[in-house]
Amino acid sequence: MTSKLGLLLRLAVIRPRFAIGYLIVITMTLLAIFAPVIAPYSPTEADSASFLQPPSAAHLFGTDNVGMDIFSRSIYAPRIDLTIAILGTLLSAVVGSSIGAVVGFYSSGRGIRVWLSFAIMRAADVLQAFPVFVFAIALVASLGQSIQTVVLAIAFVNAPIYLRLMRSQVLTIRSMRYVEASQVNGLSDMQTIMRHVIPNAMAPVLAQLSVNIGWGILLTAALSFVGAGVRAPTPEWGSMIAMGFQNVVTGQWWPSMFPGAMLAITVFGFSLVGASIEVVADPAKRRQLLSEARERTARTADAPVREG
Amino acid sequence: MADKFTRIQLAPTRRQFLKTTAAVGGAAVLSSTGRFGEALAQDANSTLVIAAPATPQGLDIEFDVSLGSIDSLGALYEYMLGYEKMEDPNAPGVLREDTGVHTDKPNNLALRGRLAESWEVAPDGRKATFKLREGVVSNWGNKFSSKDVKWTWDRKFNLKGQGLFQTAVLGLTSPDQIKVEGDYAISFNLDKPNPLLLKQQCNLANPIYDATKCAEVGGTDDPWAVNFLKNDSAGFGPYRIAQLVRGQQAVFEARDDYWDEKPFMKRVIMREVPQSSSRFSLLQGGAVDIAQFLQPRELEALKTQPAAAVDAVNASYMIWLELNAKMAPFDNVDVRRAVNLAIPRDEIIRTIYYGYADEQKAPMPYIYPMADESFFNYGYDLAKAKELLDKAGAKNLATSLSYNAGDPTQEPIALLIQTALKQIGIELTLEKLPAGVFYENVTKRAKPMIFYLDSPWTPDPGYSTYLYFNSESYVNYSNYDNKNVDQMIKDGLATLDDNVRKEKYTEVQKTLMDEAPWGFIAYPKYTLARKANLKGFTYYTSNNLRFQDFTRG
Numbered sequence: 001m002t003s004k005l006g007l008l009l010r011l012a013v014i015r016p017r018f019a020i021g022y023l024i025v026i027t028m029t030l031l032a033i034f035a036p037v038i039a040p041y042s043p044t045e046a047d048s049a050s051f052l053q054p055p056s057a058a059h060l061f062g063t064d065n066v067g068m069d070i071f072s073r074s075i076y077a078p079r080i081d082l083t084i085a086i087l088g089t090l091l092s093a094v095v096g097s098s099i100g101a102v103v104g105f106y107s108s109g110r111g112i113r114v115w116l117s118f119a120i121m122r123a124a125d126v127l128q129a130f131p132v133f134v135f136a137i138a139l140v141a142s143l144g145q146s147i148q149t150v151v152l153a154i155a156f157v158n159a160p161i162y163l164r165l166m167r168s169q170v171l172t173i174r175s176m177r178y179v180e181a182s183q184v185n186g187l188s189d190m191q192t193i194m195r196h197v198i199p200n201a202m203a204p205v206l207a208q209l210s211v212n213i214g215w216g217i218l219l220t221a222a223l224s225f226v227g228a229g230v231r232a233p234t235p236e237w238g239s240m241i242a243m244g245f246q247n248v249v250t251g252q253w254w255p256s257m258f259p260g261a262m263l264a265i266t267v268f269g270f271s272l273v274g275a276s277i278e279v280v281a282d283p284a285k286r287r288q289l290l291s292e293a294r295e296r297t298a299r300t301a302d303a304p305v306r307e308g
Numbered sequence: 309m310a311d312k313f314t315r316i317q318l319a320p321t322r323r324q325f326l327k328t329t330a331a332v333g334g335a336a337v338l339s340s341t342g343r344f345g346e347a348l349a350q351d352a353n354s355t356l357v358i359a360a361p362a363t364p365q366g367l368d369i370e371f372d373v374s375l376g377s378i379d380s381l382g383a384l385y386e387y388m389l390g391y392e393k394m395e396d397p398n399a400p401g402v403l404r405e406d407t408g409v410h411t412d413k414p415n416n417l418a419l420r421g422r423l424a425e426s427w428e429v430a431p432d433g434r435k436a437t438f439k440l441r442e443g444v445v446s447n448w449g450n451k452f453s454s455k456d457v458k459w460t461w462d463r464k465f466n467l468k469g470q471g472l473f474q475t476a477v478l479g480l481t482s483p484d485q486i487k488v489e490g491d492y493a494i495s496f497n498l499d500k501p502n503p504l505l506l507k508q509q510c511n512l513a514n515p516i517y518d519a520t521k522c523a524e525v526g527g528t529d530d531p532w533a534v535n536f537l538k539n540d541s542a543g544f545g546p547y548r549i550a551q552l553v554r555g556q557q558a559v560f561e562a563r564d565d566y567w568d569e570k571p572f573m574k575r576v577i578m579r580e581v582p583q584s585s586s587r588f589s590l591l592q593g594g595a596v597d598i599a600q601f602l603q604p605r606e607l608e609a610l611k612t613q614p615a616a617a618v619d620a621v622n623a624s625y626m627i628w629l630e631l632n633a634k635m636a637p638f639d640n641v642d643v644r645r646a647v648n649l650a651i652p653r654d655e656i657i658r659t660i661y662y663g664y665a666d667e668q669k670a671p672m673p674y675i676y677p678m679a680d681e682s683f684f685n686y687g688y689d690l691a692k693a694k695e696l697l698d699k700a701g702a703k704n705l706a707t708s709l710s711y712n713a714g715d716p717t718q719e720p721i722a723l724l725i726q727t728a729l730k731q732i733g734i735e736l737t738l739e740k741l742p743a744g745v746f747y748e749n750v751t752k753r754a755k756p757m758i759f760y761l762d763s764p765w766t767p768d769p770g771y772s773t774y775l776y777f778n779s780e781s782y783v784n785y786s787n788y789d790n791k792n793v794d795q796m797i798k799d800g801l802a803t804l805d806d807n808v809r810k811e812k813y814t815e816v817q818k819t820l821m822d823e824a825p826w827g828f829i830a831y832p833k834y835t836l837a838r839k840a841n842l843k844g845f846t847y848y849t850s851n852n853l854r855f856q857d858f859t860r861g
Binding site (some may be wrong): 045046047048051052065066067068145227231232233243245246247248249250251252 | 583584585588589603605606608609652655656658659660713716719720722723724726727730737738739740742
């Protein structure tokens, strides 16, 4: 674990964009944790005495059309957006990976298990055939508008991704000698899957997590933008953009611009982190990057010293 | 007939729209280059292009009162009577209906004949006889006569749509009460006198149909021409519909054989532009003549544009909260009063409406005769509101406020109310509902507190209070039930004596304000954002446009 963390830090030095990604994610996480301390105003109380004020010292990001401070709301928003996206993604990863592992393990041979695996894969095909956003809206519409529903919607639309990812890994791993050895030693299929298959197939899943968290944030914001996400006045970037975008045409750009920028930066940050995890998880990419780093260090060391 | 339907159901004509708007813009350039240019300029000059939030969903008032539909009605159909027009005292250049009480005029009303040339109300107020105009033809060339009026009212009885309310409010219980008295004479015969008898003939919901055409197209399968009138018109108004592509555009053409003054605008294009900001941009760029239903801050922004103008007139609109009297906590009158004391009306009007609204201080439109704002006792007073909640024994109240996602003003109003109510100890959860679900919830009366924006079309206190507060009315969405109020409303609708009526409706308003079945919010103004050279805007209490009013100056 420590070596992986060390590797990530080295990668951050070699590829500065990865460092930017970590910085963004850490900043957003800190904002989410310390929002009550940092925010100068309540994020949910209207103040009509100062509606639609442009950015100023009193209101760094200005105010919206009912006088709520956009800076305060923007830094409270990660609490909702990150929580929903992380919970939704984790739920989809746990459920999707577990099913994927079982399906992958039983994907060949004969009997009811194979048919069941086949049926599950076709069901996943059907789920993935729907446009993700439309599918999420339909879920929210049928289950009701709440944070839990948005979490469920994210989990539901992402689960097939993890299912496929884990299945493809397990298809390779199940024929490994250590898997056969565990069964020879008397472990049941489930024990083998839990102890030996899943732990060895997790790397790509972990790499996918960060990317999906970014997409989860986008999906949460998109649902709120169309009014199917969290309820007003909960501070959430998508609903803030929705409430403010009509003002842009009359010159009040700030109610939607700042939450929009925060949203874009956060998703960008998670994508970079995802990319770095992918490098760590992939031995070939990792080796290539480290060798590049070594060569660069060597070139720097061999460079002639200019004498004055 | 076939040609007509083909035209109506033609594929969308975005190209035509662009052509027309290009013609409007390019006409000035081309006009200097010869006759072709002159002709184009002439064409553009007499074409009215409207950016509307929606095209008509249907053209039959019996089943459809959506925005695009009501704007179409006044163009396609003619009415028995109309109000005289007068200058709007607060909006220079704007005309409006003269709906006041005029003791110097017959029946105390300033009416003018439309399809009815003259009329006479019996001294006991139970019979009105109308002499009908001769020489009027419909958009299908059929002559107007008393059988058209009779068929129109028979249709209301048979279809049992919104027309049933029109018959009920007049006290009509049978189609036999409307009698043909000759080819050009018809009478309405009531059991009791009714002060609405003449007023209802002006109501937008009572257009006169061409019975001959309707019988021809409906046959025995559809005797009331429901299918036909949904997509086409058979009336005596100044326009015919040339094209209706729902969700895209409706095109109206002026009729050369219209009986009254020919409209200046020969062609009207109503283009659907759902986003208010897009309608704003189209008007700003000069691509349309009218941008309907802009947001208040967009109206403010247009004030600085020399090529655009904004008219804002006092209107019959009201926006209020339905406080459901049969659901906790609003089954307690003191809670309803407390909510009223905590509604920050001046903040709402200043920040959400930018001044394009007035505080609602009566349970009916303030522009209507006999409206009385003197009983309003709900100035913003949180201390008094808390006292009332204490008196009601209501502590740590939690309830919800549902609002319409389709109305961009409701969410910010809800946020201001939420903040205000929090200060008196009421935790409000905001529930945003898609437009369709919202109206379903309003009619089901399933929510403790829900917004409502509406206007009673007939400028009369009896009509308005009967609509919203009579315990038997289907529009009484707040579940208000007071038998004394019911009786007073009915008494006021059974006498022609305006002094007696005023006494009754003053008492009704006093009781309603005291018992607060609504959370009174505001009277939004009717606003029209238009090109500066477009003249003739006239305000009607049904809050619709009539294309025939417009000219260019």
